[in-house]
Amino acid sequence: MVYLTRVEHFNAAHKLYNPDWTKEKNEEVFGKCANENWHGHNYELYVTIKGDPNRDTGFIFDAKKLSIIVKDSVIEKLDHKNLNVDVDFMQGKMCSTENLIVGIWEQLSLHLPKEIQLHCIKLCETPRIYVEYFGK
């Protein structure tokens, strides 16, 4: 069993703001991240699949094809977008990095071929903050 990771990136705006709370409470809990006019990040996305290398190709899966699937199913929806406003799979959710990574997992699961085992995704919001998700 070998792990294969493809790294992609996207740039997006977001804010952390719970519409059920007052502006004061949002600022108390989310600080500067609650700025009503948004702020943004350069996100780095690490997608790791696992499997045994194919006898004929030596690949678990063609890394170029993995890149195309990640770009078509996820990056296209997120890059240069406003995560709160523009992204269908984040509607009605808080746009935290934690919720975003779960949403990305669900999108990838819908589009990866059945034989591919998704192992882990890692999402870096800044060089100093990142989350990981293993699908449960």
Add this chain to the structure above:
Amino acid sequence: MSKVSVFRREHFNAAHRLFNPGWSDEKNFEIFGKCANPHYHGHNYELEIKVTGETDPETGYVMDLKKLSDLVKENVLNEFDHKNLNLDTKYFTNINPTAENIVIVIYEILRKKIDVSFDLGIRLYETDRNFVEYPVK
């Protein structure tokens, strides 16, 4: 005395949009592509401030880097961090917040705060792969 350059690295996260209000939506998307998205997008900006000057014989410093950091935080980061560059700052009401224009604005802000005996240079990373420098000599 020899001149030495000292550097301080800072960072801020901000939203922006590239858009020329004198152009149609079609022309804006043609020129600025995804960067023209009306709902904004954003970046982790990395900022490098370079100060060049004589080393002070009493301290051994060109400039106290903690003081430089405080200057940058008070005058630049407080205005830009977790902000929308188009909407929340006073600098980009008439110019686009491109990396080129942002680096010039930051230079002008800091130039007023740092003694003229020091040379000042700014490098601004918009992404790991896109960065700009000002001034050019």
